[in-house]
Amino acid sequence: ESAIDTATTNSNNNSVDGKEDAKKFYFYVASCQDLKLEQHLPYLQSESCKECVDIAMAVFLFNYLTCEEMTLAMKQIYSALKPGGIFVFSVPHPSMILYHHDNNNNKDVIFRLDCKEGMGYYNSRNKKIKGQISTIKGEKLNIMCIHKTLHDYIKAIQDSGFDILDIQEAGVTEEHLEMNPEFFESVKERPLHLIFKLEKKTKTSSY
Numbered sequence: 001e002s003a004i005d006t007a008t009t010n011s012n013n014n015s016v017d018g019k020e021d022a023k024k025f026y027f028y029v030a031s032c033q034d035l036k037l038e039q040h041l042p043y044l045q046s047e048s049c050k051e052c053v054d055i056a057m058a059v060f061l062f063n064y065l066t067c068e069e070m071t072l073a074m075k076q077i078y079s080a081l082k083p084g085g086i087f088v089f090s091v092p093h094p095s096m097i098l099y100h101h102d103n104n105n106n107k108d109v110i111f112r113l114d115c116k117e118g119m120g121y122y123n124s125r126n127k128k129i130k131g132q133i134s135t136i137k138g139e140k141l142n143i144m145c146i147h148k149t150l151h152d153y154i155k156a157i158q159d160s161g162f163d164i165l166d167i168q169e170a171g172v173t174e175e176h177l178e179m180n181p182e183f184f185e186s187v188k189e190r191p192l193h194l195i196f197k198l199e200k201k202t203k204t205s206s207y
Contacts (some may be wrong), residue, residue: 058089063145074160093191
């Protein structure tokens with residue numbers, strides 16, 4: 001929360017439209033499934049809290065939620081965005097369950113999942129999977145994700161009303177390998193993350 005306080009102070013140093021007391025940015029901490037903007041943004045009236053946000057971002061949020069919780073959160077975000085508003089989010093690549101389990105106990109692998117025998121792409125849906133990642137400094141960090149298929153993400157997006165503008169598959173690049181080949185070699189050519197760019201519809205489509 002100290003980082004939020006710092007960001008708020010730094011972003012609001014300048015006036016907006018000549019008003020010294022006007023704020024450009026607001027930050028608050030709340031449940032992603034129940035935003036309740038009117039309770040956290042006092043300058044908004046209850047009826048104006050919907051469609052008041054230009055851009056929303058969620059970095060590795062949905063890997064901590066079930067499919068049902070993810071859909072509910074997306075609907076909350078959709079409601080908060082203005083028509084034409086943008087929502088960008090990143091998640092672990094769904095295929096990681098196939099590529100990042102460590103059956104050979106290879107200590108050089110920097111990203112591993114503790115997948116039990118028989119756990120697959122489809123039958124692990126909505127199940128919690130623990131794992132570990134290594135940092136360049138050699139630290140070991142425990143991680144957790146609730147596995148989802150690509151279809152789960154697409155369905156949640158469609159059910160929430162968003163249009164998909166772009167999908168990117170992130171992984172190790174040649175720049176990473178040149179910078180630290182020993183560290184990144186174990187995840188070379190392996191999908192790591194998915195990045196979605198969505199847009200709130202500007203008008204209701206009729207079919």
